[in-house]
Amino acid sequence: MTLTSGRFISHEYDRMIVRFSMHHGTREIPCAVSTSAMDYLERGPQVRPEQREAQFTRLRDRIEARAASKYRATEFEGTPPGIVLRGIEFRP
Template sequence: MTLTSGHFISHEYDRMIVRFSMHDGGREVPCAISTSAMDYLERGQQVRPEQREAQFTRLRDRIEAQAASKYRAAEFEGTPPGIVLRGIDFSA
C-alpha cells in the first residue's frame, strides 16, 4: 500500500504539532509532526507560529517519506490510529 499526499490541516500551537493527512487509496490517514522535528529538519531554525504552514510545505517531501515509512511498518498511534512523527524519526 502506497501513501499519497493529502493536505495540511493545521498548526496546533498548544500541542506543538502540525496536523496533515495522507491517503491510502480512498482512506484518509491522519498524521502529525512535532514542530521541534520540523525545526530539526531545518538544522535548528525555529520559526514563528504563523510560518509553520510554509515550513511544512518546504519540508513536505521529507515529512511524507517518513510518514509513509512508519505507515508501512504499521507504527500507528492514537485514536483514531494515525502516524506521529518526532525528531527521533529523522535522526540517522
C-alpha cells in the first residue's frame, strides 16, 4: 500500500517548517518540510509567512513524492515517528 495525500496542518514560523500529513491506509503519518526546502524547490526568493500554505500547495506533488520515498525507506524521526524533509533531500 502506498502513501496518499493527507492534510495541510500548519506553518510553524518559529521552527521554519510546514507540517502536513499523509495516509497509509487509515493510519495518519505526521510529516514536515522545511521552509528552506520549499524555497529551494521554487528557486526563487523566500516567501512571506502568510504565503507558506499556498507555496506548499504548489509544491505538494514533489514534497509528497519525497515523503513517500522516505516512508518506504523507513526513515522516520521524532516522537511520534514521522517524516521530516530538508533541502538536501531535494538536491540531485
